[in-house]
Amino acid sequence: MDFTYDDEQQALREAVRGLLATAYADHDARRRTVADEPGFDRALWGRLAEMGVLGLPFAEEHGGVGAGPVEIGIVCQELGRVLAPEPYLASVVHAGGLVAALGSPEQKADLLGRLSAGEVVLAAAVTSPGGRWASRADGVRASVSGDAWTLDGVADPVVAGGSADVLVVAAELPDEGGTGVFVVDAADVERTGYAAADLTRAASVRFAGSVATPLGAPGRDLAPSIATISDLTRIMGANQSLGVMQSQVRATTDYLKSRKQFGVTLNTFQALTFRAADMYVSLELAHSMVDWATMTIAGGDREVVAEAADRVGLEVSRAGRHIGQEAIQLHGGIGMTAEYAVGVGTAHLEVLDQWLGNAPHHLSRLAGRVTDHELVEALA
């Protein structure tokens, strides 16, 4: 049992942090980037590809690096620290994860190779309008005629869907055959992009007879795999949230030390410093859960990962709401402004949770299983 990074992991963290510092030296840089389309920095995306970060999760034979979940978590934490709007979670972890899990060798080599090289952006279209983290598709239907598949319906939100070149789409198979996963060229759909509250981008995607290629062997019900990749994405999203929260606690602490009111700095007021202490408590507890959940992935057991996703999802959602709200409150008015990173961080935390699974969702699932075990075991 070991909660520390090895030297290579430390080096990866430093390298990613260094690269992100050039692109997002301050919050103004992030503001400028999200003010324009595509809502992220394509040059930075390219440098992440060169550094191997985009190919981190994928096998070397498919153009990737073959790193483990801890490394991917490190990248997500660093992205979170600077509120980077790059679609790493959506494109690499989620959509790339679906391709890596379900694609044929040729599809993997093609799509993951180009994704790793920064040549294409992928997006996963798995949620229907009004839908709530289901692994069964219900907004898009697949039809087959001979070997030719087409899709009809709407997916929304499709995170990074506006800038994606290729969509990885969950769709209902004919004859109640369950949920299939298809690759669709973004040129063959109707897309309406929009910004979420944190100014990261998503899209509403309409399929109307769109030509689709099954990912892997066609016609199988892939709902369990979709669920597993969602769980993995949830855990990596929690890593990203952790990075955001770390920055918020640091910013709040710095602000309390420097901001004066009534002739003294705010850290003179015990009611405020104690609330900062409570923020730190939430942060550390969430940090532990994030590390744990990330480590569970290596074991490769789907049910263990599903459990870990619910547990870290609940913990990070609670911590994120607490820290995100207190960060604004302890900053006062300035925390409400788009010019300042703290309030935008609070928006980012909510977008991550509502996209990937919020506290009531995870709690409801955990509550359903509460009598299935006697004790929750931290160590196997």
Next chain:
Amino acid sequence: MDFTYDDEQQALREAVRGLLATAYADHDARRRTVADEPGFDRALWGRLAEMGVLGLPFAEEHGGVGAGPVEIGIVCQELGRVLAPEPYLASVVHAGGLVAALGSPEQKADLLGRLSAGEVVLAAAVTSPGGRWASRADGVRASVSGDAWTLDGVADPVVAGGSADVLVVAAELPDEGGTGVFVVDAADVERTGYAAADLTRAASVRFAGSVATPLGAPGRDLAPSIATISDLTRIMGANQSLGVMQSQVRATTDYLKSRKQFGVTLNTFQALTFRAADMYVSLELAHSMVDWATMTIAGGDREVVAEAADRVGLEVSRAGRHIGQEAIQLHGGIGMTAEYAVGVGTAHLEVLDQWLGNAPHHLSRLAGRVTDHELVEALA
């Protein structure tokens, strides 16, 4: 709409407060009283009778005073302020309430007359061991032979059951006839008295062929009436809790002003004074709900009273836990001692809630009805 007491109500408050101040001038007096049997001050009980307080809810023709719910609430608040262990809620409000609602004219004149005069103590036996605020009896069964009724089974907790002269008992009627209510002479049962955590008294009562007289006409299902009297008792219990909380907030405020640590009084520490402010917020919100619930009784609508009991039960349980816990915490070690009223008050608040209905219970009932209305209306 009026939330103020009239002159007579003010006078009643002053009179009761004055009388209680002679008996419970300080917490030591309460400690001495609860250290001995019967766990309350019979002399004080007699003086309450003389003052008309024991007969407050009952019609003049039955030996009572015929006062309204506001007056009874005032008495309960004052009892709560000094943590008085007298069984007013159990004997007058609950057991007396059952007699007043269900008894024949003769039974009312007899039992309520003697109760009002302080000649007998009544207790309501309506809960089975492990039972949870049900209005249907399930621990005691009634049998009839000719006109002669007998009871068998166990009721527990029976608050004030150890010192009661007469028990008012809910029992299952034969042939699935619902729940009846019976009067039983305490001499005809086996009782094991005990102290609750706040040192008020309850008892386990075993009926074994105990001779019982039906309250009112025999053989009817009285579960709805039992529920209504429980609701009324819940609301009066909330009045008593309000008195306890008022004392706790006052004691905590006084302590913060006088207790020194690190060379200064505790009210120098903003983290503590802000928590006292939050206690005050809980207190005032609960106060409003208690006044409102008490006023709903006058309308005489059972469903309105049931709703009010759930609402005030939830609010007072939440407020009581918050205030009770903070009162101890802000006092530190001394709040943990039996010598000091604050910690005992916390125990008293919990005993009242667990006896009459705790927060999860009331919340669960309110949640069940949440889609039956659009808005909750404060004013009719």
Next chain:
Amino acid sequence: MQLELSPADAEFRARMREFFTTKVPQEIRDTVLEGRHLTRDQIVESQRVLNAEGLAVPHWPEEWGGQDWTDLQRHLWHEEMQRAGVPIPLAFNASMIGPVIAQFGTEEQKSRFLPDTANLDIWWSQGFSEPDAGSDLASLRTTAVRDGDDWVVNGQKTWTTLGQHGDWIFTLVRTDPEVKKQAGISMLLIDMTTPGVEVRPIELIDGGHEVNEVWFTDVRVPGDLLVGEPGQGWTIAKFLLGNERVGVAPVGATKRALAGLKTVAAAQMEDPMVRARVAELENQLLALELTALRVVAHSAGGEPHPASSVLKLRGTELQQAVSELALDLAGPASLASRAEEDSPQEGWARRSAPTYLNYRKASIYGGSNEIQRQIISRTILGL
């Protein structure tokens, strides 16, 4: 003690309900009820409808359009407006500068400003907060220097809500830098079209343009636009900020928002955990509303009831809690915050994240919740 309204008050309430639901345009009310943004014109139109009926500024002196209502009647008026989705009369006009001019202004100021203020012919902005004077308002730095009969104003105000719509702004300025900081402050009324006044938008995290910075560079203000005496500004500001007993907590609007969620997220209301969360909030809102009624019933004369701080504190907490529930009910659909109206996601769900973020301000502005706790612990508890 009694719960029922008197027949007169019940009749009063019925009259308010009737007027609000029939005379204020439905489109304006729907906009409020659905949590969408009102235009400047809608706000003006609504207030003029009220003012024509004498319902815009009932708490003002009768000679300036006020009504001799009890506090309970004002409460009922305020609740019924929220219930019907009627925009509350612009606070800067109706609750802030109007009562100040009526109390402290010259007769000339009263006749010049009060009728236009009541009718929203003048849109007032508030110029109190500065970048380094938030909760610690008395340390403000904007100066007004006497020059002949005029004052020359320099400095910066911030968090000026809806300042982009403002015709005039009432400001706190430092007229005497030599004396104790509160004593050197005065209140000036400034025409925002005066040369040297510049309004710059501040973008908030919900993407809206709701607050502004207002810069004053050698702005010349005629001497007859000072309210009260020089140095009386702090007293006037305390009067202004403590003036509210009614409507401190947005009870009615929050109740409506919660009730609305039961309809728009009806399917999720089958979930017992959602039901419990709604039930808990409804109960807390009831306790808050009853407390507002108690405060109204107890308050005597012009002094604000100290429990107003309880209402502000709890009112904003519950407003925020309901916005959290809305966001959680919206789930993934909440990502479509800045999607256009043709989005397949429902409007309430799209607005849930911006609303959640916007309401974070509620516990900061108008006296932060920390200030409210300070007031409770000091003024009420004597700590």
Next chain:
Amino acid sequence: MQLELSPADAEFRARMREFFTTKVPQEIRDTVLEGRHLTRDQIVESQRVLNAEGLAVPHWPEEWGGQDWTDLQRHLWHEEMQRAGVPIPLAFNASMIGPVIAQFGTEEQKSRFLPDTANLDIWWSQGFSEPDAGSDLASLRTTAVRDGDDWVVNGQKTWTTLGQHGDWIFTLVRTDPEVKKQAGISMLLIDMTTPGVEVRPIELIDGGHEVNEVWFTDVRVPGDLLVGEPGQGWTIAKFLLGNERVGVAPVGATKRALAGLKTVAAAQMEDPMVRARVAELENQLLALELTALRVVAHSAGGEPHPASSVLKLRGTELQQAVSELALDLAGPASLASRAEEDSPQEGWARRSAPTYLNYRKASIYGGSNEIQRQIISRTILGL
């Protein structure tokens, strides 16, 4: 990073589990697991079983019975004890005075006291807090005045846990009233049978007799019972209070208590709100346990990890929250707190109110949660 225990650690854990569940008497373990009170004899017996196996004081120096374990092994040892219901070795002996004597004591003090302390042949009490020196420990007033080779002690200690069982008491006393308050404090070991020592019970709100006042009236203490140097008491006390990295939060015991409720209140586990409450607590406990593991894994050398304050703070909050759940599940049965064993109400339900009340102390003693927040904000956050 990896989650699995090393084979050696896994084997270690298995060995602990085996020993604790087979060698410590079942009756003692059941008493712990059911939340009943242990007698003095049970506590002594259990510790002697552990000590015979070298498991009572593993963190002491090896020559005095310690084991050269990693912090992780100590954590596993501690968790397995709680899981099996084994009473944790008496903290006053094993965690407090033992390490102090081993670190600061003379060789004579070590050989005289350490073996008996490890084996609980001496039951130690703690004499730190005073009526006017709680969180502000440095303002203590109990004095020790030099008289020949002896010290003469006068004063009063309070909150002396289980002092009624004490053979000896380690005390902080003021030996020099002239210097800065921390500098005038020394640590004395006092035989509680010495004339002038009087122990008076304090009754707590749960009805138990768990803490005491200890009065010293002209108590004569031989000079060789001073630990370290005169004036070193504050340093020693800080060492003693900061000595704990492992077992700061009662994670294992709280987990067991929560798991127990699932069994004893099985019928109520059908209620979705109860399930949600249990699930939330389980998750919070997991986060706490993982944090304890992170602290263990990160801590280097003798310095306590600053996150120990997180563990203490959160650990007591969760311990209290589980006791609240138990009380709410018990409902009316909880009224039978002081009923006898033949009560028809179940034991767990009868104990729920006293346990709830007793655990209120958890956030007060051993450094109140306010002190922990102070440590976090100052030491960790630099505020």
